[in-house]
Amino acid sequence: MYELVIILLIGIDQLIKNWALNVLRYKGAISVIENVFNLTYVENRGAAFGLFQNNQIIFIVVALIASIVGLYALHSKKINSKICKTSIMLIIAGALGNLIDRIRLDFVVDYFDFAFIWNYVFNLADCFIVVGTILLCLYVLIKSDKTEKE
Numbered sequence: 270m271y272e273l274v275i276i277l278l279i280g281i282d283q284l285i286k287n288w289a290l291n292v293l294r295y296k297g298a299i300s301v302i303e304n305v306f307n308l309t310y311v312e313n314r315g316a317a318f319g320l321f322q323n324n325q326i327i328f329i330v331v332a333l334i335a336s337i338v339g340l341y342a343l344h345s346k347k348i349n350s351k352i353c354k355t356s357i358m359l360i361i362a363g364a365l366g367n368l369i370d371r372i373r374l375d376f377v378v379d380y381f382d383f384a385f386i387w388n389y390v391f392n393l394a395d396c397f398i399v400v401g402t403i404l405l406c407l408y409v410l411i412k413s414d415k416t417e418k419e
Contacts (some may be wrong), residue, residue, distance in 0.1 A: 271343045271358055278362035282393045283369060286378040293380055309382035311390040314375070325371050332368040336361045353408045359401030366394030 289310055293299065298309040314325070339361040342348055348357075370377040379390040 271340070271354065274358050275362045275365070278359070278397060279366045279369070279394075282362070282366035282397070285380070285393055286366075286370065289378050289380045290374075298382070305383070305385045307382040307384055308380050309390050311379040311382075312374075312376040313379045313390070314377075325375060328371055329368060332364040332371075335364050336368075339364075350408060350412075352404055356401040356404035356408060359397040359404070363394040363397030363399075363401065366397065367392075 289308075293308055293310040296310070298307045300307050339357045343354055343357055343361075348354060367377045377392065377394075379392045379395070381392060381396075382390045
């Protein structure tokens with residue numbers, strides 16, 4: 270069941286990236302909300318915010334380890350929280366979505382561009398990772414807070 274959700278999320282991510290490769294690449298950018306939000310084609314050879322450019326092997330190893338550990342955790346009897354499992358599925362889907370790009374293209378396709386906030390462009394897989402990480406942190410904080418009160 271978990272693997273099906275992860276595959277579905279990766280599929281959505283890859284469909285959008287395929288569109289970006291086949292359409293957005295040739296347009297460069299499409300303004301969705303002027304001076305606020307654009308769809309901008311970027312080939313990211315680094316990590317978040319373009320850090321660690323051209324270190325693909327590191328990203329591949331980290332994504333594989335995170336995915337294996339995450340899959341193990343999903344099937345562990347120790348974790349029974351839906352929020353925790355959802356967060357892990359999001360992180361795995363994001364890591365594998367970007368991993369597919371790194372292996373197939375040698376870069377990650379980015380396209381979400383909130384120009385009014387910052388100069389960085391990101392993709393749906395990045396959103397999965399960030400949302401999953403925030404959910405996991407909240408889960409850990411709430412769980413540890415409950416444990417301390419008991």
